[in-house]
């Protein structure tokens with residue numbers, strides 16, 4: 300063979316050519332911003348382990364949504380921090396709870412904003428598990444009734460999409476049936492299909508006060524070592540009627556995102572979780588990384604792996620950085 304005929308570097312010679320050769324792009328419309336909402340007025344309470352993120356009340360959530368919309372980010376996902384918790388998550392389906400109120404405020408302020416609601420019990424139970432307990436384990440089928448009730452309550456409050464994150468078996472079918480019966484056949488289900496147990500969600504649990512009071516989530520969230528099982532979980536949710544799938548965490552699961560892209564033709568969403576955000580922020584604060592560049596690189600990695608949508612705490616700062 301002569302000296303290489305193929306020179307990959309030919310196509311990398313200057314910025315214009317590199318821009319032409321770029322295979323993937325992140326757009327503000329790909330992003331979904333997570334909001335932690337609680338009751339009250341004018342609340343903007345910094346979350347120590349998620350620098351730059353705040354707990355919001357419905358009114359401040361609506362203002363924040365307006366800013367995101369103006370930056371081109373069309374969607375938020377809401378997590379509720381209720382006034383009270385009990386063993387059976389009663390406050391999770393309260394129509395006067397922080398999530399329904401925030402939905403209404405956001406929709407009043409920015410009607411076009413796509414408001415997604417996380418559906419889970421862990422923020423609402425006093426034991427911090429994602430469902431109703433039977434002894435020390437979460438009772439799957441009893442929890443399904445609860446999740447369906449929560450999803451209907453959010454749909455009734457005006458949300459655009461529900462996103463069950465509990466990892467109970469059969470919840471997509473159950474929620475679909477309940478939404479349809481109640482007149483919400485047009486409300487899509489964005490299902491957390493492959494969600495892994497681990498230390499990935501620590502800062503989120505600080506923010507939402509939702510850490511389990513005993514044990515862990517390993518009987519319902521998956522083992523991070525399992526790839527085949529992740530595909531099976533996704534296939535089940537597709538069969539049950541999920542409109543789009545979430546893979547979570549994100550940076551730890553890029554391979555699964557690629558697997559999902561190759562197996563399913565429905566929209567895929569990745570959750571760039573709280574620990575991933577916290578790590579970048581902490582290293583950035585220490586001056587150990589180029590934070591802005593690393594955020595760009597993390598987001599583009601999700602697109603390259605096959606994501607359509609990215610739930611990320613970086614949404615606002617990233618969209619703001621486009622204009623600068």
Ligand code: PBG
Nearest residue numbers: 419421464499500503572573574
């Ligand atoms: C609720 C829920 C969690 C996250 C999303 N939905 C916490 C958990 O499962 O413990 C985590 C998101 C993040 O870490 O950013 N079940």
